[in-house]
Amino acid sequence: MAVAGTAAYRPVSLRFPRLPIRAIAWLAGIIAVAGCSDRPTAPADDPSRSDAVLRGRAAFLSKCTRCHNGDGQDLAFFDFPDSAITRRALAHVDLATAEDINAYIATLRTTPRPRDERLFQPGGAVLANDAVFGLALFGNGELPANLMTAQLRALDRLSVRVAIALPRWSVEGANTDWLPDVPISAAVLADQNSRPAHALDTYRATPTEANLLDAAVALFSALQRDDSPGPCHFESRGLKDPMECFHAARWSATLVAQHMMRFGITRPLPDTSFYNVWWEAGEAMRRAQAAGETPANLLQNQVAWMYLGWMFGPDTRPTLYLLPAIESLGLRRHATWITLSSLVRRPVNSSLPYDDVQNLPRFGYDLWSYGALRIAYTHLLERVQAGDLPPASQRAAARAKLSDSFNEGAAYAGMSAAQKDELRALSQSIVNAIPLN
Secondary structure (H helix, E strand, O other): OOOOOOOOOOOOOOOOOOOOOOOHHHHOOOOOOOOOOOOOOOOOOOHHHHHHHHHHHHHHHHHHHHHHOOOOHHHHHOOOOHHHHHHHHOOOOOHHHHHHHHHHHHOOOOOOOOOOOEOOOHHHOOOOOHHHHHHHHHOOOOOOOOOOHHHHHHOOOOOOOOOOOOOEOOOOOOOOEOOOOOOOOHHHHOHHHHHHHHHHHHHHHOOOHHHHHHHHHHHHHHHHOOOOOOOOOHHHHOOOOHHHHHHHHHHHHHHHHHHHHHOOOOOOOOOHHHHHHHHHHHHHHHHHHHOOOOOOOHHHHHHHHHHHHHHHOOOOOOHHHOHHHHHHOOOHHHHHHHHHHHHOOOOOOOOHHHHHHHHHHHHOOHHHHHHHHHHHHHHHHHHHHOOOOOOHHHHHHHHHHHHHHHHHHHOOOOOOHHHHHHHHHHHHHHHHHOOOO
């Protein structure tokens, strides 16, 4: 599935305090600062050290960037020890060059971050299970049926703690991390007269947000455009290779993540296209499952990457692609939260809110059915009364989805007759307010 990046959504431009990562290595040359974490270093003015740094930087950019997709700032950010860098570098270079690479990485050292930190994990920790999530979200584990649109919008997706483990940066021997196991293919970089390769070179020379956007758009296009050489255009030309797509999407995703790490950005970047490849990594796993393949950590990766894309990307993501995997992991309270949070942030004159309301009883938590549908119906009634209607071609379908949501939700045995009557009246009010032309 190719997700367009042209929606009108713009996230609130709030910023947390900046992390101590700066672009000095790219923009101001190589400056020798702190030493590596597990060996002494030569003084900054040692000529042999300066030569080693220059050689190490050149070696990293020629040998290591193919997978790391950067200039080594990630190794500094997560404080990889010299021993780990040397061991992994020896698969590609000799020992002397590995030592030079360590000397170069030492110049990028900053305040260490834990190597097992899950980048962008909401609240910094993974909750134990779905029930704990419900308690953490609403205090008593109950969904308030009178929760209003403004209150739902105030629940920040980047802060609400979840029982979904987002990827660590690098986990050797596993596919649950950001760094892919293979570099992106030369054919992808050569797409459209080497547009992705040129955009990457431009960004690496001058790492601005505008140059990053050009590179992200070029890479995503090369991965999934109908006439591209990439492995992700599933619908248009039949199933390609979902695992190749997964690796390529992860490789492209690291570009945006490293930019955010480098400049201490913790809120969504302002264009929806930055996060398309994050969602695409999860979509590749969904496609692998649909094709009967069973790669390791299939559901974990599908949920983690789609949740990342949903957290940071546009509110035009169709939740139907994420919710079945959420349900399969037993996270039905999460499914209710994701659906309601999406519902209240959908753009105007969209049919997606009606998909959301249909998904609530289908994938959501049964004990929250009444509250969730009451919140959803109240919000939709506010929309239609304000003139925010689905496209004319989708109105009959929208009305049918409202009926489906009520019928499926009312089938829950724990819902009282009075609650069913209330929901029936609300849903009918919305139907009556949606003209068919």
